[in-house]
Amino acid sequence: MSFQDLGNTCVFGLQWGDEGKGKIVDLLLKEDFDVVVRYAGGANAGHTIVVGSEKYALHQLPSGILRPNVTCLITGGVVIDPAVLLGEIASLRQRGCQIDDNLRISDRAHLVFPYHRREDALADGAARVGEKLGTTGRGIGPCYADKYARHWAIRVGDLYPAQRFKERLATIVAHKNVYLASVFEARETFDAERLAEEYLAFAAELRPFVCNTTTLLYRLMAQGRQVLFEGAQGSLLDIDHGTYPFVTSSSSGSGGVVSGAGVPATKINSAVGVLKAYTTRVGAGPLPTELKDDRGDAIRKRGGEYGTTTGRPRRCGWFDAVATSYAAMFGGPTCLALLHLDTLSGFEELSVCVSYRTGGARLDEFPADVHLLDEVEPVYETVPGWTEDIRHCRRFNELPPPAQDYVRLISERLGLPVRMIGVGPARDQIILIED
Numbered sequence: 001m002s003f004q005d006l007g008n009t010c011v012f013g014l015q016w017g018d019e020g021k022g023k024i025v026d027l028l029l030k031e032d033f034d035v036v037v038r039y040a041g042g043a044n045a046g047h048t049i050v051v052g053s054e055k056y057a058l059h060q061l062p063s064g065i066l067r068p069n070v071t072c073l074i075t076g077g078v079v080i081d082p083a084v085l086l087g088e089i090a091s092l093r094q095r096g097c098q099i100d101d102n103l104r105i106s107d108r109a110h111l112v113f114p115y116h117r118r119e120d121a122l123a124d125g126a127a128r129v130g131e132k133l134g135t136t137g138r139g140i141g142p143c144y145a146d147k148y149a150r151h152w153a154i155r156v157g158d159l160y161p162a163q164r165f166k167e168r169l170a171t172i173v174a175h176k177n178v179y180l181a182s183v184f185e186a187r188e189t190f191d192a193e194r195l196a197e198e199y200l201a202f203a204a205e206l207r208p209f210v211c212n213t214t215t216l217l218y219r220l221m222a223q224g225r226q227v228l229f230e231g232a233q234g235s236l237l238d239i240d241h242g243t244y245p246f247v248t249s250s251s252s253g254s255g256g257v258v259s260g261a262g263v264p265a266t267k268i269n270s271a272v273g274v275l276k277a278y279t280t281r282v283g284a285g286p287l288p289t290e291l292k293d294d295r296g297d298a299i300r301k302r303g304g305e306y307g308t309t310t311g312r313p314r315r316c317g318w319f320d321a322v323a324t325s326y327a328a329m330f331g332g333p334t335c336l337a338l339l340h341l342d343t344l345s346g347f348e349e350l351s352v353c354v355s356y357r358t359g360g361a362r363l364d365e366f367p368a369d370v371h372l373l374d375e376v377e378p379v380y381e382t383v384p385g386w387t388e389d390i391r392h393c394r395r396f397n398e399l400p401p402p403a404q405d406y407v408r409l410i411s412e413r414l415g416l417p418v419r420m421i422g423v424g425p426a427r428d429q430i431i432l433i434e435d
């Protein structure tokens, strides 16, 4: 089936991340798209692609890197940890993947430094002041904070020329050492010269990939190339619209494309909202439908729900139609990709949260107040499950009738067509539905 009709498309998560975005991006790049763009987040992302018996987990690189003839762009909205990025490039090359002219990195992307990772660990650890967020520890929050504060930030383009970079880094490191010692009583300090040497070596390796990705993207679109925007994290982790403060520090919903990639909103034709057939979340924060019992354990075990980046067990629960409808409202998907339907095989009954109650009254909106969200009581619609293994199904009508009904229920609740259904992690374990 062709997805040519989608035009320039954003693929983004409608939950709290790990919905299976990597798999959908990889699928769409098979035939219909030949440019893929990461527009937000950083090495906190972990996108898995399973190719035969090989498993790839991508943190910094767009998922298109495994497809020959696909141009991969990392644009200015992304924060780049060069050690992670170059490590990923080296390891993929060792596995036979070609990475040269097919990768371009924005000179406007901000760089993550070891002091960002240290601050992330300290600010979210025992010495913190305030909430423990359970971050990935990749330095994401501190790097974006520096970006917006402006005084202490370094972008990819600032690595060149070397002398200017060294001087700027020396000033920043002096500040960071004082800051970390005074706020968190950190004893270790960073050595500006050693850090400059390390980053200048990265700078030389990165050089061939660096360009103005905004102009490049404009040119590629003008040539009629169909572009896929690969979201990281999920809409409910979005800095503005998610369950703040239990969110990430970027615009991880579809809204991040415009500012992060530098494309006008009018150039984006479609958006695929990726969902799991249930809910997962890693780290702290409200999760109204969380199952802290055998059923949650069963989903975790069957679905292999352990973080791709940190290995942490993911919290699991029933599908939440209130939270995902809210995400669909501000994210505007034109269709849905519903993954992990196979993981639900074997439940006698399945529940879908259709509204929240608080203090005996129905709550009509997804609240901004996380304390309220922590306390809401989910109201469920319970439907029959199915026992059959569905991993071999490739057509909608091959699914057991209760599985078909479950997909219809989610589609109706969100008011959107489901065009893809995941029935396993492998590339071919997908059911495609004609529009």
Ligand code: GDP
Pocket (backbone or CB within 6 Å): 013, 017, 018, 019, 020, 021, 022, 023, 045, 046, 047, 048, 049, 050, 302, 303, 304, 308, 339, 340, 341, 342, 343, 421, 422, 423, 424, 425
């Ligand atoms: P992403 O961050 O959104 O790309 O998702 P992750 O890669 O972090 O997590 C999704 C996990 O589910 C990965 O291990 C995938 O290989 C796996 N996966 C994706 N789709 C399906 C599916 O339909 N069924 C099953 N069982 N696994 C899937």
Ligand code: IMO
Pocket (backbone or CB within 6 Å): 013, 016, 017, 018, 019, 044, 045, 046, 047, 133, 134, 135, 136, 137, 138, 139, 140, 141, 231, 232, 233, 234, 237, 246, 247, 248, 249, 282, 283, 284, 308
């Ligand atoms: P992908 O792209 C799931 C979560 C962290 C934590 C919160 C803040 O694989 O879907 P951060 O390190 O960003 O400051 O952590 O956000 N988080 C993710 N959860 N998938 C992700 O990415 C995530 N990226 C960040 O667990 O709760």
Ligand code: MG
Pocket (backbone or CB within 6 Å): 017, 018, 019, 045, 046, 047, 048, 308
């Ligand atoms: Mg992930």
